[in-house]
Every structure is written in structure tokens, then in C-alpha cells.
Amino acid sequence: MGSVTSIQENCEEQAQDPEAPPLTRALARAQQLYNIAILNFGVADLRSITRLLRCSLSGTYKVDRQTLVVLGGAVIYVAMPCDAIPDFIPVLGYLDDAYILRQAITTCLSEIRRFQQWEEEQQRNK
Known part of the structure; x- marks a missing residue:
């Protein structure tokens, strides 16, 4: 794992990259927030949200509509340039x-x- 500075620089690049997928940009911006100590949850939770949304949209994991709307809405809000x-x-x-x-x-x-x-x-079942 790199230094906090190199991780933060990488996240800043990904957050600004218009070619990056929206979920990647949102996760990168969330990582920026985490790095400046505004949030009190782990990066693992942010990555889990991305995977949860992907699995839910692909149909491999069932999640209730409320959770999908709340988490999806949060990711979209973070990804939007207008706040x-x-x-x-x-x-x-x-x-x-x-x-x-x-x-x-x-x-x-x-x-x-x-x-x-x-x-x-x-993972255990594989």
C-alpha cells in the first residue's frame, strides 16, 4: 500500500478523469473525503457499496428497493458535479x-x- 499522499494523488486523478466510470469517480471522491478525515467509516465500506450496487444491478445479489435507492442515490450525488x-x-x-x-x-x-x-x-464456496 502506498503512502497517504500517493493514494490521495491517485484518487484526485481518478476523481477528475472524465473517462473513468461514474462509480470509479464517485469512489475516488469518497476516498478524498475519507483522506481529509471528514468521514468515520472505512474505505472497505465504500468499496462494498460499489460491489453491492454492481451485484444488485446484475442480479447476483438481491437487495431491497430502499437500500438500492439510498445507496445508488448517494453514489450519484457524489458523482454529480453540481452539489x-x-x-x-x-x-x-x-x-x-x-x-x-x-x-x-x-x-x-x-x-x-x-x-x-x-x-x-x-469466496469460501469457490
């Missing part, structure tokens, strides 16, 4: 994104944990 507080404002620009992500994860934490357990079971 309640523009992102070009240092620190404050990410505050609304951090709040939305934090609320989404808090709301759906039990489903995220169930998904992580499901993934572990899938």
Missing part, C-alpha cells in the same frame, strides 16, 4: 458529499454487512 456546496470550495465543498455518504452508510449499514458476509461465503 449544494460547490466542490471547488476547499473542505466545505466536500462537506455535503460527506454528509450524504455518511447518512447513506448509516441507514444501510446492516445491509452492507450482510452483503460483506455474503461475499465471504461466495
